[in-house]
Amino acid sequence: MNTMEAMLASLPDQYRWAADLTSPSLRAATGALVCGMGGSGIAGDVAGDVAAGAPVFVRKGYGIPGWAERLRPLVVAVSYSGNTEETLSGVEAADRAGLAIAAVSSGGALSRLARDHGWPLVEVPGGLQPRAAFGYLTGAVMRILESAGLVGETGLVEAATVTDELLGADLDGPGRRLADDLAEGLAGRITLIVASGSAAAAAYRWKTQINENAKSPAFTTTIPETDHNEIVGWSTLGSAIRRTVGVVALRDTHEPPRVAARFEPTLGRLSEGASLVGEVWAQGEHPLARIASLCVIGDMVSLRLARNAAVDPVPVEAIEVLKRELGET
Known part of the structure; x- marks a missing residue:
């Protein structure tokens, strides 16, 4: 570890x-x-x-x-x-x-x-x-x-329980196996995380963890806003995007029905360009527990990406260099 x-x-x-x-x-x-x-x-x-x-x-x-x-x-x-x-x-x-x-x-x-x-x-x-x-x-x-x-x-107690179950002893719980599978599909790709509004914070956490831990680009988009602009942009470059971009969807059983209905056709449109790697479903009842469950899988994915690429997840040299250039502490 x-x-x-x-x-x-x-x-x-x-x-x-x-x-x-x-x-x-x-x-x-x-x-x-x-x-x-x-x-x-x-x-x-x-x-x-x-x-x-x-x-x-x-x-x-x-x-x-x-x-x-x-x-x-x-x-x-x-x-x-x-x-x-x-x-x-x-x-x-x-x-x-x-x-x-x-x-x-x-x-x-x-x-x-x-x-x-x-x-x-x-x-x-x-x-x-x-x-x-x-x-x-x-x-x-x-x-x-x-x-x-x-x-x-x-919801803090439930968040602790849910993350504990997903992490398991020595980080070998059910979340680890899911994270390993997703990291394998995302290897060498730019990650696009698709979420509904209720999972937007979790999607952003995925993005920043992949940025800092795996030293890799990642971006987020939110349904239904995606359906009013971004899906058009993914339809033009075809195979070039399919080779370089992997899509992960963050889902929540508490999504509004009209938002839930949009996921399948939206992901279908996105996968015409990018490659759909998988979905992650929130667990728990309290909103914080559900967000925490999504976030911890993203944490594990970012660390598995780093390990697979032989990257040290701890240092963030680009940030430290920029701070020095700006004279910040």
Whole structure:
């Protein structure tokens, strides 16, 4: 088991850690704006998909959107390192606007700011790659939203159970066999992940995990939007695309019936160009558990792709080089 595989094996316990947290004390909020980038920002994407009954938006960039000063959301700043430039920019803008702020971090400048200002802070365990702290970060955001009255039952316990079952002992559970099959079909290909809106965050997690762990291009598309533009683009290059692009569909039994009805014909159109590699169905009842089940298969696929290509999944040299060029820490 390599380093990143060992980090993945801790995922169920990360969800349990978050489930056992003492929730920070927060005033009731009418909505939330989650500020975060990369492996930290994905926690906001997941929370937004889970909190279907409340407005939860995600900011992946500098500052805060113009509407925030008028609508006054709770700002949840998420940065595993605590030093993410864009997220700190958002925190500064939110503070100037007098917005309520809560923070999730393992330390760094964000934790210091939270302590100095008395903002609610969930400090997660450090020492991991940010993308490997997915359970800690997602769980912490869910507990903050719960405390603010924006979500009900968090689903963290079921998420831990579902991921534990899929991973199995020593990462040899049923999810491993599915991931191995998918990775074999995706070898040497650009991955296209197709999902419905309820699985959009999971699809994005697949994309970024394949990008960073397998050092390979991957893209996402969402049904029904795909049917209004993208299917046309896949119909022109024929065999060239079929050799280089592999399609994986993320499915959920809770898909709206009209969306579910679109998958078969849409995948049929896409497979006229790209190669359909397989489908992955969500497991569990709570929305978070279903998203978590899809995400963990994507994690395993990315690690199997890396292993098959003799690539170390841990370093992200291109990101580090770019940070140095920009003078970031």
